[in-house]
Amino acid sequence: MIVNKPLTLIGQNATIDATGLENGIQVVAPGVTVTGFTLENANGEGLLVGIDSLDDIGLLPPSGPVLTNVLVERVRALNDNRGFNGTEVTNCKYPGDCGGGIHLQVVEHSMVIDSQTTGNADGILLTDDYGPNAHNLIKGNLVSDNVSECGIVLPGHNSSAVNFDPTTFKVTGRNPDMGGVYDNQIIGNTAIGNGTNVASPAFGGIGGSGGGIGIFGSGPGTGAYGNLVAGNYLSGNGLAGVVVHAHHPGGEDLNGNQIVGNMFATNNVMGDPFDGGVSDFETTGIAIYSVPPATMTVTGNFIHSNQIGIWLTNTITATGLSNNHYANVGVPIVVQPAN
Numbered sequence: 001m002i003v004n005k006p007l008t009l010i011g012q013n014a015t016i017d018a019t020g021l022e023n024g025i026q027v028v029a030p031g032v033t034v035t036g037f038t039l040e041n042a043n044g045e046g047l048l049v050g051i052d053s054l055d056d057i058g059l060l061p062p063s064g065p066v067l068t069n070v071l072v073e074r075v076r077a078l079n080d081n082r083g084f085n086g087t088e089v090t091n092c093k094y095p096g097d098c099g100g101g102i103h104l105q106v107v108e109h110s111m112v113i114d115s116q117t118t119g120n121a122d123g124i125l126l127t128d129d130y131g132p133n134a135h136n137l138i139k140g141n142l143v144s145d146n147v148s149e150c151g152i153v154l155p156g157h158n159s160s161a162v163n164f165d166p167t168t169f170k171v172t173g174r175n176p177d178m179g180g181v182y183d184n185q186i187i188g189n190t191a192i193g194n195g196t197n198v199a200s201p202a203f204g205g206i207g208g209s210g211g212g213i214g215i216f217g218s219g220p221g222t223g224a225y226g227n228l229v230a231g232n233y234l235s236g237n238g239l240a241g242v243v244v245h246a247h248h249p250g251g252e253d254l255n256g257n258q259i260v261g262n263m264f265a266t267n268n269v270m271g272d273p274f275d276g277g278v279s280d281f282e283t284t285g286i287a288i289y290s291v292p293p294a295t296m297t298v299t300g301n302f303i304h305s306n307q308i309g310i311w312l313t314n315t316i317t318a319t320g321l322s323n324n325h326y327a328n329v330g331v332p333i334v335v336q337p338a339n
Helices: 054-059
Strands: 008-017 025-027 033-040 047-049 071-073 076-078 102-105 111-113 116-118 124-127 137-139 142-144 152-156 162-164 171-174 185-187 190-192 213-217 228-230 233-235 242-246 258-260 284-290 294-299 302-313 316-319 325-336
Touching: 025 033, 033 047, 284 294, 284 316, 302 316
Parallel strands: 008 033, 025 047, 033 071, 033 076, 047 102, 071 111, 076 116, 102 124, 111 137, 116 142, 124 152, 137 185, 142 190, 152 213, 185 228, 190 233, 213 242, 228 258, 242 284, 258 294, 284 302, 294 316, 302 325
Antiparallel strands: 162 171
16 A cells, blocks of 8 residues: 555554555655554565665655654554565565665654554664755654664665765764654554574574664664663663664764663563674663764663663763663673774
8 A cells, every 4th residue: 555645644553564565555745643453474565665676766755855754553564575585585675684674764853652663674764865854853662672683773884974074984064954853752662572583594594583673874874863762671682771882984974863761671682793893792771783983872771681781882982871770780881992
């Protein structure tokens, strides 16, 4: 089902079985509300807001590629991403994986609230492949047992999101109208049992395949910055409950992210090999690995029943780090070189 004009789509306990289809519902217009549907068995996403491929650019409105004021409420995306086989080789339009149970692709000022994503490759995905993804609210959702990827994931894909010096790789400016995953709020969600498959061979074939909530820089020119992760509950995820990765020499902007007031039970149950021989195979609440320097806030979190509370590289300046709380944690804070 393609929704190409502003409307409210209400499902009265309705189920769309999208077996053999790319998506259950695809929204390509601003001002759309989707509420009360169960979307299952899609080859790609249960619910896609945006397009998977620039081959479909003609589906987007003449006003531009950024979709705004979309509300996703009480939607259940179950066992979608059927085209994803866990090896980064897929039978769906979206490159690399099939996109997520609920996927916001180049979306602003929109909400995903009180929904459930279970049994997909990843749960809720915010991406910026052909434009910015910003000012969205992801609140009160259950993301569970999305075993091949993260529960909620904010990866910077767009290599035009920030400017950088090609010699030093130092970020010199941002291009918020062109790309970047920024100023989103991830609040009050529950992320349990995500990313518990062994990582695909493309990522080393060892360790977990995803965390509870992930923020990632994907290479020079990408940005995932200024996002708020607050008041979430995270347990039993393959990587850390909140995991932040930036593996390249620089040119990635992860600054200004805030990890505040979350509750962490046991996470990193599969272990995280990071890069360059650095690894963390102990249970861990929060893990931040970044080759380029970054400043962010990590404060007011409660972490229990982990061997390591917070694992981070010495490239990270973490404001409020001493104001986190621990119970039954072997080592509250571990700082390691990035390589």
